[in-house]
Amino acid sequence: MILIIQLGLKFDGRSYLELMMSSLSDSFFIPYNMIMNGYLVAFVILNTLLIQVPLLVALVAGDIIAGEANMGTLRLLVIRPVSRTRLLLVKFYASVIYTVALLVWMALLALLLSMLLFGTNDMMIARNTVMEQIRSSDVLWRYFAAFGYATVALSTVAALAFLLSVFADNSIGPIVSTISIVIVLTILSEMRIPLYDNTVKPWLFTSHMLAWKGFFYSQSDGQGAAIPGTIENLPAILRSLGVLLLYIFGFVTAAIVSFKKKDILS
Amino acid sequence: MKYLLIVISILSGASAQAPDARAQTPDVLLQKVRARLDLVNDYQATGTMKTNVPFLKVPEAQVTVYFKRPDKLRIRNDKGISLVPRGAVTISLNNLLRGAYTVLDAGTDTAGGHKVRVIKLLPQDENADLVLSTLYIDEPRLLILKARTTTRENGTYEVEMSYGKYVANALPDKVVFTFNTKDYKLPKGLTFDYDDGSKKSAPSGPARGNVELNYHSYIINKGIPDSVFL
Numbered sequence: 001m002i003l004i005i006q007l008g009l010k011f012d013g014r015s016y017l018e019l020m021m022s023s024l025s026d027s028f029f030i031p032y033n034m035i036m037n038g039y040l041v042a043f044v045i046l047n048t049l050l051i052q053v054p055l056l057v058a059l060v061a062g063d064i065i066a067g068e069a070n071m072g073t074l075r076l077l078v079i080r081p082v083s084r085t086r087l088l089l090v091k092f093y094a095s096v097i098y099t100v101a102l103l104v105w106m107a108l109l110a111l112l113l114s115m116l117l118f119g120t121n122d123m124m125i126a127r128n129t130v131m132e133q134i135r136s137s138d139v140l141w142r143y144f145a146a147f148g149y150a151t152v153a154l155s156t157v158a159a160l161a162f163l164l165s166v167f168a169d170n171s172i173g174p175i176v177s178t179i180s181i182v183i184v185l186t187i188l189s190e191m192r193i194p195l196y197d198n199t200v201k202p203w204l205f206t207s208h209m210l211a212w213k214g215f216f217y218s219q220s221d222g223q224g225a226a227i228p229g230t231i232e233n234l235p236a237i238l239r240s241l242g243v244l245l246l247y248i249f250g251f252v253t254a255a256i257v258s259f260k261k262k263d264i265l266s
Numbered sequence: 267m268k269y270l271l272i273v274i275s276i277l278s279g280a281s282a283q284a285p286d287a288r289a290q291t292p293d294v295l296l297q298k299v300r301a302r303l304d305l306v307n308d309y310q311a312t313g314t315m316k317t318n319v320p321f322l323k324v325p326e327a328q329v330t331v332y333f334k335r336p337d338k339l340r341i342r343n344d345k346g347i348s349l350v351p352r353g354a355v356t357i358s359l360n361n362l363l364r365g366a367y368t369v370l371d372a373g374t375d376t377a378g379g380h381k382v383r384v385i386k387l388l389p390q391d392e393n394a395d396l397v398l399s400t401l402y403i404d405e406p407r408l409l410i411l412k413a414r415t416t417t418r419e420n421g422t423y424e425v426e427m428s429y430g431k432y433v434a435n436a437l438p439d440k441v442v443f444t445f446n447t448k449d450y451k452l453p454k455g456l457t458f459d460y461d462d463g464s465k466k467s468a469p470s471g472p473a474r475g476n477v478e479l480n481y482h483s484y485i486i487n488k489g490i491p492d493s494v495f496l
Contacts (some may be wrong), residue, residue, distance in 0.1 A: 020452065027319075027420075027447045027475070028349040035347060047458055122346035126452055128459045133324035135346055190458070202463065213460040218325075223318045226325045236462035 001052060002109045005045050006117060009036065016044075020126045038115035039123040039139050043216070045110040046146075054157045054182045056102060061095040061161035062174035065259075069169040075264050088166075088256050095158040100151055107147050125216055132217060138228045146212040149241065153209040156244045157182060159251035160205075166255045166262070182206060205247045208240035292369040292385040295403060302408050302436045303360050308334040309437065310485045315341070315348060319475030321450035324349065331479065333358045338495045341479075351445045351477055353423045359410050359436075362399060362425075366390040377402040377411040378428060395419055409436055421446035432484050444476040 009016060013036040021030055065088075068074040078084060123139050125132040134142070157178065164174035185206040188196060201207045217232035231237065290298075311331045317324050327348045332340045339355045341348060356362045367387040375384050387399040395417045402412035409429055416422045423445050430439035 020456075023448055023450045024349070026352075027445065028351055030349065031347055124347065126457055128457050129451055130321050130323055131450065133322075133347065133349075135325055138325075201461075207461070210458060210460040211462075213458075214462060217460075218323060220323050223316065224320065224323060225316055225318070226323045228325050233462045233464060236464065240462075 001049070002045055002106070002113075005048060006041060006114060009041050009044065010117060013041075021124075021131070024131065034121050035124050036118060037121040037123070038111070038118040039120060039134075039136070039143075040125075041114040041118050042111040042143070043123065043125065045114070046106075046150075046212075049106070049110075053102070053106070053154060055179055057095075057099050057154050057157045058161040058175050058178040058182075060098050061158035062165050062178055063171035064091050064095055064162060065165040066168040066171040066174050067165075069264075070171060078264050084260050085256050088252075088259055092159070092162055092252055092255075095162055096151075096155050099154045099158050103147055103151055103154065107143075111143055123216075127217070133226060134216065134218060135228050142215045145215040149212040149215065149237070152241060152244050152248070153212065156205050156209070156247050156251070159248045159255075163251040163255040163258075166259045203243075205244060208243045211237045211240035214240075290405075292371045292383070295383060295405065295408075296363070296367075296369050296385060296387075296401075299401075299403060299408050299410060299436075300363050303363065304335075306333075306335075306360070306435055306437065307487050308332075308490045309435075309487070310490060311437070311481045312483050313479055313481035315343075316478040316480075317349065317475070318478065319447055320473045321447070322349070322475070329479070331481070332490055332494050333360070334490050334492070334495065335360060337364060338492070340495050342494075351443065351475070353415075353417065353420050353445055354443060354477070356413065356415055356423055356425055356443075359413065359425075359427075362413055362415065363387075365394065365396075367399075372400065375402060377404075378426065380404050380411060382411055407433070409433070432481075432486075435484070435486055437481075437484055437486070439481055441479045441481075442476055443479070444474055447473050447475045449473075 014032045017030070017032050017035055018025070021035075024030060065074065068077060077087060080087075120136050120139075122136050123134045125134070160181065161174055161178040164177050165171070168174050185204045186209075189201055189204050189207040189210075214233060214237040215231060218226040218228070219230035219232050220226055309332075311333075313329060313331065315327045315329045317327075327343045328345060329348055330342050330344065332338070332342065337355065337360070339358050341350045341354065367389055370386040370388065372384040372386050375382055381404075382402040383405045385401050385403065387396075387401065389396050397416045397418055399416070400414045401410050403409070404411050407429075409427075411427055413425045414422060415425075423443065426442045426444075427438035428440040429436075432439065
């Protein structure tokens with residue numbers, strides 16, 4: 001998927017940029033060939049992988065308990081002299097390690113390969129009402145921070161799939177349920193419905209999964225110029241991080257509590 | 267009586283010369299300004315560019331500005347990307363004064379704290395993109411302090427100049443280029459913005475933006491290859 005996007009942008013990246021910057025081109029000369037660089041390509045790839053990556057995480061985390069139950073090995077596991085809490089925590093850690101490995105692989109493919117294929121330059125980000133420019137020397141640390149944040153965001157999905165996995169004897173159920181929940185909540189997070197904006201959205205974990213993008217938004221001085229090395233709203237990102245950590249804690253705790261009470265028959 | 271005649275002759279002489287010095291015709295004034303600007307065939311200037319547009323958040327850039335007569339101009343950022351406004355060629359006044367114009371006197375005004383003569387240029391070519399240009403000229407120093415240009419395609423530009431170290435060459439230390447911008451908005455479904463919960467007021471409707479160029483140094487009349495402008 002990443003290679004397909006890179007290939008498409010390599011041969012027709014200008015059309016994509018013309019779409020994103022159409023209203024700017026009336027007022028400015030746009031150096032499209034400079035803007036289409038590895039940093040922007042990696043950003044585009046990360047945007048388009050919003051759905052696919054949670055699916056890959058759910059595939060493993062949803063299977064991690066239910067898969068054992070399906071194969072009939074869960075009973076054998078729990079009779080070992082290890083507490084159920086410890087067993088579940090180790091299983092969850094395994095899901096998180098997989099998530100980290102997946103992100104490292106994505107970082108190598110999406111960022112490193114894009115940098116090699118497209119070169120580097122300043123990064124232009126099209127936002128809803130603002131176009132941001134980040135100096136090339138100011139970009140990489142933002143990617144590291146964003147990937148770090150994405151680890152927590154995807155671990156939330158892993159925790160949800162892990163919780164659902166405890167209740168199932170077949171891995172299909174938790175995987176499909178996790179993806180369905182993520183899709184429905186993402187749609188709710190992105191829709192502009194005033195009734196939900198201040199009541200429901202702030203509490204949906206999907207609303208906070210996009211906070212990795214906050215690392216690419218800079219503060220501006222009094223005249224509107226971007227200040228290199230700054231983050232527009234760090235407290236909001238930390239708040240989002242806190243919400244996600246709470247969700248992870250809640251999902252894993254609920255999984256442990258349920259599993260401890262569960263009568264393992266398979 | 268003798269002294270009275272001397273005083274009268276001095277006063278009458280002064281009053282006879284004054285109109286020539288003060289109120290030279292706008293054509294003559296424009297020719298003198300042109301002649302002064304024509305002393306510069308090319309220049310390469312280094313400086314900083316600050317962009318102040320409501321919907322653009324870009325850092326200050328180190329730029330090099332290249333100019334070569336008659337009308338070549340390029341703003342280059344060697345360390346990154348700079349969005350250069352359309353119409354920025356008018357920051358070089360040589361470009362602005364090219365062509366044949368009908369010149370009109372529009373009185374006096376003040377610009378940059380100086381009293382200036384205002385002249386208006388109407389292009390003689392009816393198909394020219396330029397519709398009207400108003401120049402604010404510091405007459406004693408033969409310097410253009412401000413220029414407002416209206417074009418068919420891209421609205422109205424305004425260029426304000428401050429002079430310092432390179433005033434002898436009529437080259438400014440600081441140029442503020444003001445221009446019209448169109449509304450910028452992308453659907454949220456396309457950008458997937460992170461909503462941090464803070465209230466942001468989006469700029470609405472056509473607005474004005476400006477680019478501020480502060481020049482640190484010029485290399486004048488040393489020759490610039492055409493390949494720089496490709």
